[in-house]
Amino acid sequence: MSDYRIDTKCIHAGYHPGNGEPRVLPIVQSTTFRYETSEAMGRLFDLDDNGFFYTRLGNPTLDAVEQKIAALEGGVGAMLTSSGQAASMMAIINICHAGDHVVSSSAIYGGTFNLFYKTLKEMGIGCTFVNPDSTEEELNAAFQDNTRCVFAETLANPSLVVTDLEFFARVAHAHGVPLIVDNTFPTPINCRPFEFGADIVTHSTTKYMDGHAVQVGGCIVDSGNFDWNNGKFPMLTEPDESYHGIVYTERFGKAAYITKARTHLMRDLGAQASPMNAFLLNLGLETLAIRMERHCSNAMQVAKFLESNDKISWINYPSLPGNACYELAQKYMPNGTCGVISFGVKGGREAAMRFMDSLKLASVVTHVADLRTCVLHPASTTHRQMNDEQLKEAGITPDLIRMSVGLENPADIIGDIEQALANV
Numbered sequence: 001m002s003d004y005r006i007d008t009k010c011i012h013a014g015y016h017p018g019n020g021e022p023r024v025l026p027i028v029q030s031t032t033f034r035y036e037t038s039e040a041m042g043r044l045f046d047l048d049d050n051g052f053f054y055t056r057l058g059n060p061t062l063d064a065v066e067q068k069i070a071a072l073e074g075g076v077g078a079m080l081t082s083s084g085q086a087a088s089m090m091a092i093i094n095i096c097h098a099g100d101h102v103v104s105s106s107a108i109y110g111g112t113f114n115l116f117y118k119t120l121k122e123m124g125i126g127c128t129f130v131n132p133d134s135t136e137e138e139l140n141a142a143f144q145d146n147t148r149c150v151f152a153e154t155l156a157n158p159s160l161v162v163t164d165l166e167f168f169a170r171v172a173h174a175h176g177v178p179l180i181v182d183n184t185f186p187t188p189i190n191c192r193p194f195e196f197g198a199d200i201v202t203h204s205t206t207k208y209m210d211g212h213a214v215q216v217g218g219c220i221v222d223s224g225n226f227d228w229n230n231g232k233f234p235m236l237t238e239p240d241e242s243y244h245g246i247v248y249t250e251r252f253g254k255a256a257y258i259t260k261a262r263t264h265l266m267r268d269l270g271a272q273a274s275p276m277n278a279f280l281l282n283l284g285l286e287t288l289a290i291r292m293e294r295h296c297s298n299a300m301q302v303a304k305f306l307e308s309n310d311k312i313s314w315i316n317y318p319s320l321p322g323n324a325c326y327e328l329a330q331k332y333m334p335n336g337t338c339g340v341i342s343f344g345v346k347g348g349r350e351a352a353m354r355f356m357d358s359l360k361l362a363s364v365v366t367h368v369a370d371l372r373t374c375v376l377h378p379a380s381t382t383h384r385q386m387n388d389e390q391l392k393e394a395g396i397t398p399d400l401i402r403m404s405v406g407l408e409n410p411a412d413i414i415g416d417i418e419q420a421l422a423n424v
Ligand SMILES: *Cc1c(COP(=O)(O)O)cnc(C)c1O
Pocket: 083, 084, 085, 086, 088, 109, 111, 112, 153, 156, 157, 182, 184, 185, 203, 204, 205, 206, 207, 216, 217, 218
């Protein structure tokens, strides 16, 4: 399977039916799994044997989808979660405890910002936000003795800032900590962060991976590349008394981080995906490669139309030549970024509202990455908790419209925009 190209893996990785078994990944809608003896089940609880026993900790449908996403990203293992938020949370607290500290790019999703700024802080985990285009000196200055990871988004939602992954990875590694990257927007079709030094990848599978807006989900993927044996990660390198003193790095090698995420955090926090949602996610993954290609080509046509329209004050699409992140986008996602574009309509916040209300094909929803074109005004919705200064740091202006270009015929999408602009 590892020899196949990524679009083939989208369809086949993770599930290989044997003789007479279902061709399509089955939904194993069972909380529990039967064993012949208590002794056999005890070995599972001790992590001595592999096997399913309770769906919070593992399930055949989830397992197949986890293997598929790990294969797409090029990681050693993955864990599905109930949402992207749960994935971000668990990715951090798997290696950060009270008293520890995170360095995060300021260009991140509003929900992740709140998680770091409020909830993690209340849990005693500090966070320093850095500008995504910080110099090396500025980035270094954000680190503390208790810093345990660096966090960024490959392609930020909604600012569309492209992170210089190799630079962030190099600085994180120089400080002995991993780079955790949220790769939701480009998906592994357009960017595979492990190839540029990132150590852990997170996803909101709610977005392009699903692509049809039918389930909320998340995923954590482990590259297996980070060496945890530098004294900063005792939770991975010293005995875990809740599993009879096993040491994750000794017992699970390259899969230490992702195994601990499951056996410790999922066991205790229980934000697992449901088998039905994993099945729906898998349907989305099967067509991910072909959908991303069309999302990108449609978005490029819309971006070019907007760029040449005199009612538009500015446009941000990193695949457009002249964009501030064009070079980084060409380096890290040369086949395209994603279908999301942001722009401002002349006349500011009010004109933006009138434009959005006049759209007929595109709908106003709190969502992106759907096959139906949709629009959102972040300053008054997803990012409304932020003050103007925080908005600016996250790269969001009050007039910013986020358009997620869908898979409809591009002429119809552009026609809709044209008629709505006529009302502005
Ligand atoms: C939507 C989103 C999340 C949160 O995911 P949910 O599935 O909504 O919990 C995290 N990161 C990014 C980049 C997102 O777009």
